[in-house]
Amino acid sequence: MPESIISVLVDGGKASAGPPLGPALGPTGINVGEVVKEINEKTKDYAGIQVPVEVIIDSTSKSFKIKVGSPPVSALIKKETGLDKLEGVDLPIGYVIKVAEMKRDYMLAKDKKKAIKEVLGTCQSMGLKVDGKPPKDVQKEVDEGKYDAKIEGKEELTFLSPEEIAKIKEKIAREAKQREEKKEEAKEEAAEETPKK
Numbered sequence: 210m211p212e213s214i215i216s217v218l219v220d221g222g223k224a225s226a227g228p229p230l231g232p233a234l235g236p237t238g239i240n241v242g243e244v245v246k247e248i249n250e251k252t253k254d255y256a257g258i259q260v261p262v263e264v265i266i267d268s269t270s271k272s273f274k275i276k277v278g279s280p281p282v283s284a285l286i287k288k289e290t291g292l293d294k295l296e297g298v299d300l301p302i303g304y305v306i307k308v309a310e311m312k313r314d315y316m317l318a319k320d321k322k323k324a325i326k327e328v329l330g331t332c333q334s335m336g337l338k339v340d341g342k343p344p345k346d347v348q349k350e351v352d353e354g355k356y357d358a359k360i361e362g363k364e365e366l367t368f369l370s371p372e373e374i375a376k377i378k379e380k381i382a383r384e385a386k387q388r389e390e391k392k393e394e395a396k397e398e399a400a401e402e403t404p405k406k
Contacts, residue, residue: 213237215264221255221280224248224262237266239273251277258284279315282308282331291374294381296336302347302356303366305329305339321360322351 215233224230226241230248234241244264252260261278280288285308287293290300309316309324318324326348333344340347350356358364369377 211268213266213268215266217262217264218259219248219252219262221258221260222249222253223256224252230264234264234266237268238271239264239266244273244275247275248277251275255280255288258288279312282312282328283335285311286328286332286335286337290369292377292381297338298377299338299341300332301367301369302340302359303368305332305347306356306360306366325351325356325360 215230215237217229217233219230224245226245230245231241234244248262248264252262258280260280263276263278265274265276267273283295286300286304287295289304289307290298292298305325305328309318309321309328312328313321313324316324316327318327329339329344329348329351332339337344342350347356351360359366
């Protein structure tokens, strides 16, 4: 049974027969509509996130299987917080624990604490703070047992309130507007300094 695998990244629940999926599936003789329908069904819980998907095709029987991967940690954090831009945001550890649980089957980590530390590593690279500290410091605290009660479910996890998320969004929008204004000012200054011929 000659198998081929087509790997694509699709928006959860919104795959279509257009690129990248349609052109890749067209030459295989597989019903693209059926593939798209199954992908959308299997990825609907990841709405708003790009999800890695493999379409495994048996060219002899013209059948297929869909294997859905897990979205990147950064995408899951964005989905859980409802924030598109996260640099400089201070997240409660609850998000880290929740995302580690969602990703656990797809991680190399052998236990829950190691999975949490992997997520904290991503938080570090995203420029986030966790519980008011750099994620590297929180990794040490996880090793020291500071978060054991939360990790083991003995203590309630905390998350950002809708009001806190709204304030963060306002701040991000304000900072983006300020950056845009500075760019415009710099363009105007550059235009004034350019000698006229």
